[in-house]
Amino acid sequence: MAADNTSRAAVLRTMLFFGMVIYFGYSLAFQNTEELKYQITQEVNASRSIISNDRWKSVIANSEATLNWLVHDYKLIDYLNTILIPDTKKPARGINIVAEKFTSINYTMAKNIPLLLYQSIFRWNLILGWLIVFLPYLFAMLADGMYQWKLKRYV
Numbered sequence: 001m002a003a004d005n006t007s008r009a010a011v012l013r014t015m016l017f018f019g020m021v022i023y024f025g026y027s028l029a030f031q032n033t034e035e036l037k038y039q040i041t042q043e044v045n046a047s048r049s050i051i052s053n054d055r056w057k058s059v060i061a062n063s064e065a066t067l068n069w070l071v072h073d074y075k076l077i078d079y080l081n082t083i084l085i086p087d088t089k090k091p092a093r094g095i096n097i098v099a100e101k102f103t104s105i106n107y108t109m110a111k112n113i114p115l116l117l118y119q120s121i122f123r124w125n126l127i128l129g130w131l132i133v134f135l136p137y138l139f140a141m142l143a144d145g146m147y148q149w150k151l152k153r154y155v
Helices: 002-029 033-048 053-073 076-084 095-101 104-154
Strands: none
Touching (some): 053 076
């Protein structure tokens, strides 16, 4: 019986993992940039209602600072654009004309990567903020669990 549950859980986790990878691929390569921008804006605005205004402003400031650091200091987006967007200085001939028709995915990726990068940084800063808030509670739960375990074991 236990083997059935573990294999079922493994299949469920695998399906969930592949679903998330497929959704990430869709968001990266095929989703409309304006739609993605709207979703991220909604997520940022929705997070304002769950945390305090000071903490929300610090999360936004940290997210923007990290993104600017990656974009300006490391020139990450410029580097990705040189890889994704084809060189327009060379004229396309023959099969290259057909190949360039399929580069619209590359243009979508070049527009969506900074948005997804900001979304990831924003979510990470939110998680860190909640971790700081709930760290004392987490320590209290761990200590209580340890004391309960010791009482059950030695009494």
